[in-house]
Amino acid sequence: MNKTSSAIWKSSLAAVERLPPCPEDLSEPQYVNLMFWGHCHLCFLEDSKFFKYMEARVQLCSKCGMNEFLLWDQLPGNIDERLKSLIPSIGEDLCKHEREVGYVLCDSYERKSKRKRVTPQASFFHVATAVKLNKEIKALRTEKLKKAWVEDRGIAWRKIKEHSEACRDYMTWLTDQELDRVFRVKNKRREQLRERLAKLGWEYEFDTMGIANSRVRNAELCYLGHLQLAEELTDQAWEETKDDWAIFMQGVRSIHERNARCQQLKTRIRTHIAPAYSQYILSQPPKAVVPTLAEVVRMEEFLTVAASPPFDQGLPDGAFDNAIARLPELVAKWQSEREEVAMQALRSSPVYAASKEVPEGVLYHASSVFSCRKCGSTLTCPTLFVHECFLQLIPASTKRVSKKSRRKEEKEEGDTEPPASEGTIPREALDDMVLHTFPNARSWQPGSNLVLDDSVYHHTVVILDLLGLERTTTGEELRKLDPYLECLCGCFGERKGHTMSWMNALQYCKRHRSRSYDGSFTVVGEPGIRQQAPKYRPICSWCQVRSSQWRVAPTQGAVGHYMEEHRCSQAEAHALEDRALKEEMVD
Numbered sequence: 001m002n003k004t005s006s007a008i009w010k011s012s013l014a015a016v017e018r019l020p021p022c023p024e025d026l027s028e029p030q031y032v033n034l035m036f037w038g039h040c041h042l043c044f045l046e047d048s049k050f051f052k053y054m055e056a057r058v059q060l061c062s063k064c065g066m067n068e069f070l071l072w073d074q075l076p077g078n079i080d081e082r083l084k085s086l087i088p089s090i091g092e093d094l095c096k097h098e099r100e101v102g103y104v105l106c107d108s109y110e111r112k113s114k115r116k117r118v119t120p121q122a123s124f125f126h127v128a129t130a131v132k133l134n135k136e137i138k139a140l141r142t143e144k145l146k147k148a149w150v151e152d153r154g155i156a157w158r159k160i161k162e163h164s165e166a167c168r169d170y171m172t173w174l175t176d177q178e179l180d181r182v183f184r185v186k187n188k189r190r191e192q193l194r195e196r197l198a199k200l201g202w203e204y205e206f207d208t209m210g211i212a213n214s215r216v217r218n219a220e221l222c223y224l225g226h227l228q229l230a231e232e233l234t235d236q237a238w239e240e241t242k243d244d245w246a247i248f249m250q251g252v253r254s255i256h257e258r259n260a261r262c263q264q265l266k267t268r269i270r271t272h273i274a275p276a277y278s279q280y281i282l283s284q285p286p287k288a289v290v291p292t293l294a295e296v297v298r299m300e301e302f303l304t305v306a307a308s309p310p311f312d313q314g315l316p317d318g319a320f321d322n323a324i325a326r327l328p329e330l331v332a333k334w335q336s337e338r339e340e341v342a343m344q345a346l347r348s349s350p351v352y353a354a355s356k357e358v359p360e361g362v363l364y365h366a367s368s369v370f371s372c373r374k375c376g377s378t379l380t381c382p383t384l385f386v387h388e389c390f391l392q393l394i395p396a397s398t399k400r401v402s403k404k405s406r407r408k409e410e411k412e413e414g415d416t417e418p419p420a421s422e423g424t425i426p427r428e429a430l431d432d433m434v435l436h437t438f439p440n441a442r443s444w445q446p447g448s449n450l451v452l453d454d455s456v457y458h459h460t461v462v463i464l465d466l467l468g469l470e471r472t473t474t475g476e477e478l479r480k481l482d483p484y485l486e487c488l489c490g491c492f493g494e495r496k497g498h499t500m501s502w503m504n505a506l507q508y509c510k511r512h513r514s515r516s517y518d519g520s521f522t523v524v525g526e527p528g529i530r531q532q533a534p535k536y537r538p539i540c541s542w543c544q545v546r547s548s549q550w551r552v553a554p555t556q557g558a559v560g561h562y563m564e565e566h567r568c569s570q571a572e573a574h575a576l577e578d579r580a581l582k583e584e585m586v587d
Helices: 003-014 028-036 062-068 081-086 096-101 127-138 143-199 203-207 219-228 235-283 293-298 300-306 321-325 327-347 403-413 427-437 454-467 475-481 490-495 502-506 557-565 570-579
Strands: 050-053 058-061 069-071 124-126 370-372 391-393 442-444 450-452 484-487 499-501 521-524
Touching (some): 028 058, 050 062, 058 062, 062 069, 062 127, 081 127, 081 143, 127 143, 143 203, 235 327, 235 570, 293 300, 321 327, 327 370, 454 475, 454 502, 484 490
Antiparallel strands (some): 050 058, 069 124, 391 442, 484 521
8 A cells, every 4th residue: 555545544544533543553444444344354244243353353253253263272283372361362152242242352361351250261262363473483593582572462462452442442432322323313203203193183192102012003013113213204204104103093092092991990890889799798608709809890780880881970879789689699600600610520530420410519528629730739619719720810801813813804804993982882892991900800710720639539538437427528517627647558658657637638649559548547636626727828809819919018918908909998808808718728
């Protein structure tokens, strides 16, 4: 390169803001190629992810980087050990910072503090630099010359590292400048969109579009696409995307309308239904199986009145009198549906599979012991209706469809908007309103996890015979006796001969190959004397929300939850807590 060209290069580089001067070991074109060119220096691959190895003065793609940096033992030739601290080296893999910024810290062999490694790691050395320096040091004949050369190279290496660090600072600054530019452009584009949509009456919807999820039409297209472009909005771009924004904004408006209806529905529930619901629960015997408030609201008799438009007006007194009068009948139907689910599990068990008719009331017999396939717990009625594994979020009645199917339907059917707040609302929309009003409420949904454990059935029959009780003895009656047993059969393995409560013992029961269960237990002590105070899983009969989701301090427990979440008085909260059906926690 002649002097004229060199002067032009130097003046051009000097005009670049904050760019470090060209180092002595590189020419100006080589320096520009390292700092600004977008290709791999070996394979010339473009449009890929590159890493700048500043100390090695090279930019490589990930594939070439693996070949250009090798372990010390893999370097060609017998490399002098004194060169280890003078050759650019990298760690075994890229740290998080290096992957983010796109350049690699080619620190010396001895310094890896920025990688924050606890254990020693392998170092990979730059092959070209190692071969070049090894050739230079071997060309020197005396040890004195080699020592002086190593000292000079150490000084040059420190300069290279200082310059490389300055280059990295420049690249970081350059990245920050670009991010700041993109941020300003996006903000300006956002304001331009807001101004244009405000003229069309969508200002509030634009400001609150963050409430939309992916199910809203054009949500991803507008929120993640059109809005995030790093370019100012032109008239042509606005005309091309205006219809997309109108559809999206209508979806956001529909969400606001639904939320307003849900808030009014919540007010109606608290004003008219909740007091009658609380009164009904307190009128029931202790440990009664009752539906949650959300399940009561979803009953047709209550929901049609609670969700009747217009929503901006209150309901007259006595609007729910007919539904409240039928509440015992509706709850009985609700309970029979759940009992039928348990009966189906009972009929499909080996114990009753051959029976044409199952005796009446067998569901509540002490021998009808169920098992949860999910956690393995043994369960009896009625506590199986509040078992933690069976309590799931209330499912939506609307059919879930894939994004591809939804887009296909939208294309075929056009823009179908949800029904207005006035007029008849479809049942699916009403159910969705209830789900948004009670987002964390759960209901009993055992699915295939509920099974009758025939091995526990036979063991329980042995216990009833030992106690001289009828086979029709209920689970609650046996719980009151709470017999303690010495476990004698082989089901208990290492626990054979141990003494435990009957519910604890049932956890380990297995099917006997001999099909004979006599002699499995002996009764220890007097039945009816509880040796340990029972522990119960906290539960709210109003919503059955997990106790971990209660918005009260753990010390306040269920009473605090009733008062805070359901606005019950302190007396009501204590009464509800005392009468609630709870699942006993078995050690």
